[in-house]
Amino acid sequence: xxxxxxxxxxxxxxxxxxxDSGTTLLNALRDKIGDTSPxxxxxxxxxxACSVIVDGELRLSCLTLAETCNGAAITTTSGLAExxxxxxxxxxxxxxxxxxxxxxxxxxxxxxxxxxxxxPNPSREDVVEALSGNICRCTGYEPIIQAVLTAARxxxxxxx
Amino acid sequence: xxxxxxYFADVxxxxxxxxxxxxxxxxxxxxxxxxxxxxxxxxFPGMLHLKMVRSPxxxxxxxxxxxxxxxKHPGVVKVLTARDVPHNVYTILILIQIGPEDETxxxxxxxxxxxxxxxxxxxxxxxxxxxxxxxxxxxxxVLPAVFDMEEALKPGAPIVNEYHxxxxxxxxxxxxxxxxxxxxxxxxxGADHVLEQSYQSSPIEHAPTETTGCVVMPEGNDxxxxxxxxxxxxxxxDNTSIILxxxxxxxxxxxxxxxxxxxxxxDVIVEPIAILGAKLTGRPVSFIYSREEEMQISSPRAxxxxxxxxxxxxxGRIIARKVTGYTDAGAYSRHSxxxxxxxxxxxxxxxxxxNVWIDTYCVYTNRTPSSAMRGFGVTIGDFxxxxxxxxxxxxxxxxxxxxxxxxxxxxxxMKAHRQPTEGAALIECMQEAxxxxxxxVAEKYMAMSSYKKEA
Numbered sequence: 001x002x003x004x005x006x007x008x009x010x011x012x013x014x015x016x017x018x019x020d021s022g023t024t025l026l027n028a029l030r031d032k033i034g035d036t037s038p039x040x041x042x043x044x045x046x047x048x049a050c051s052v053i054v055d056g057e058l059r060l061s062c063l064t065l066a067e068t069c070n071g072a073a074i075t076t077t078s079g080l081a082e083x084x085x086x087x088x089x090x091x092x093x094x095x096x097x098x099x100x101x102x103x104x105x106x107x108x109x110x111x112x113x114x115x116x117x118x119x120p121n122p123s124r125e126d127v128v129e130a131l132s133g134n135i136c137r138c139t140g141y142e143p144i145i146q147a148v149l150t151a152a153r154x155x156x157x158x159x160x
Numbered sequence: 161x162x163x164x165x166x167y168f169a170d171v172x173x174x175x176x177x178x179x180x181x182x183x184x185x186x187x188x189x190x191x192x193x194x195x196x197x198x199x200x201x202x203x204f205p206g207m208l209h210l211k212m213v214r215s216p217x218x219x220x221x222x223x224x225x226x227x228x229x230x231x232k233h234p235g236v237v238k239v240l241t242a243r244d245v246p247h248n249v250y251t252i253l254i255l256i257q258i259g260p261e262d263e264t265x266x267x268x269x270x271x272x273x274x275x276x277x278x279x280x281x282x283x284x285x286x287x288x289x290x291x292x293x294x295x296x297x298x299x300x301x302v303l304p305a306v307f308d309m310e311e312a313l314k315p316g317a318p319i320v321n322e323y324h325x326x327x328x329x330x331x332x333x334x335x336x337x338x339x340x341x342x343x344x345x346x347x348x349x350g351a352d353h354v355l356e357q358s359y360q361s362s363p364i365e366h367a368p369t370e371t372t373g374c375v376v377m378p379e380g381n382d383x384x385x386x387x388x389x390x391x392x393x394x395x396x397x398d399n400t401s402i403i404l405x406x407x408x409x410x411x412x413x414x415x416x417x418x419x420x421x422x423x424x425x426x427d428v429i430v431e432p433i434a435i436l437g438a439k440l441t442g443r444p445v446s447f448i449y450s451r452e453e454e455m456q457i458s459s460p461r462a463x464x465x466x467x468x469x470x471x472x473x474x475x476g477r478i479i480a481r482k483v484t485g486y487t488d489a490g491a492y493s494r495h496s497x498x499x500x501x502x503x504x505x506x507x508x509x510x511x512x513x514x515n516v517w518i519d520t521y522c523v524y525t526n527r528t529p530s531s532a533m534r535g536f537g538v539t540i541g542d543f544x545x546x547x548x549x550x551x552x553x554x555x556x557x558x559x560x561x562x563x564x565x566x567x568x569x570x571x572x573x574m575k576a577h578r579q580p581t582e583g584a585a586l587i588e589c590m591q592e593a594x595x596x597x598x599x600x601v602a603e604k605y606m607a608m609s610s611y612k613k614e615a
Contacts, residue, residue, distance in 0.1 A: 036201035102196050109192065136369070137369050
């Protein structure tokens, strides 16, 4: 099968690979580049576990073709911690018991990050809306919503 | 959260201090950083992808299987049928002597539910495996199917599973699990009111975010490492050992990280065939359910029907309870004979009733095999029992919570299945519920205790 080159930055590092034409960004990240933090829960764009950030926007990587991401800056949950220090969202998910099985967690954190990047002080409704594309079957959504609100407060306090 | 340490104060020697405190989960740091390794996060060079050819019929005889076109498909490495599986007919509970073996790893001569695995295709890519699977030709003779438990139990119903010979699981106690306590008919005869109601439920899918699957690596030392999201690690290892006729020492199972299970990942479905594929090809194998397979193929909670007949007195005492429970196993046993048996032990619920009669049936139909899910065997029964309790309270004009205090089991009471009650706390839970829900009950009920009888 014809291979196509893809080149982008992942969490700040340059990445280049040859993939089969039609390969999803999810499969390129997981199988080629080795970043398994985005998860494949449904492969049809309904569960949100594969969410990543492409040029500042939330994307379902299972519905995004890798070859359309040439030149893009991609962020995944595995790249959020800086120098071993957890991102406020990661800290909040830990502290507020917002994970159980953990499978939806990376996608939830991506969706929450895009929200906080655009809306640093979100309302509860903003959070609910921002997470509406991500499915959790374990903890229920309440601790996750609380984690995002907690992270937003932590952010605004450290900015003040 | 308030802890009422006053409860059982004179029988408690502990000094509880963890409950009500937030404690970090040990696996959370991995979850929030994306470092937790789920089975599908293992990727090995040269890994093959396994796709199943599945039955489009609920019940059919297989006249022939032609895999020749599939084998020629570019990228296909191996095509497996029933004859490739060393011990093809199995049942998972055989490990605890609950037989007979009644299920095939790959269908042999017959399919008994829509979605049953018939042929396994291993290919270089997922896409090639899927395309080749579509080229397998199976010639079916469609047979009459039965989907309703009561229809399945009628004389002349199509036999779902020949390994049983009849459409119910034959316990050592006969066609059902039985509990007999006191004289239930005398109880009904002496009751002020008798109420018989039936309750039923549909199958429920667990829908974990991570679908069922495994990744198998053949190791240099002739062992197979199987990364799996099974919820039943040693059950799976032992059954795989039987199915593949391979000593357990050749199998190395790695798991414990499950992206949601809820009971849906206790069956031994993906591992044996994936390990067989790795053995016959010498290559790593990945077998991961699609979302569609997870919803349609993986075992749901069984559909159940529960018929409850109660004799109740005007003063609130239930004096007789007869329960007939039906568990829809689907086409194969899996964990359902155990679930139906558990139901028999669980009725008549957390209540002390002097006359009890229980029959629970495990019934075979041409539906997706059901299995474990959170409290299976008792959850639907509890729904039925508690709805029935509300109806009984209404019938005699009594507060539904007070009605439950009157009938609640307490330490020392003999249960219908002849186990004396120990460590009951229903009274205390209901007292807390009464406070928390602001649903007051008479003071005499608030003064009751599970382990001290009133003088």
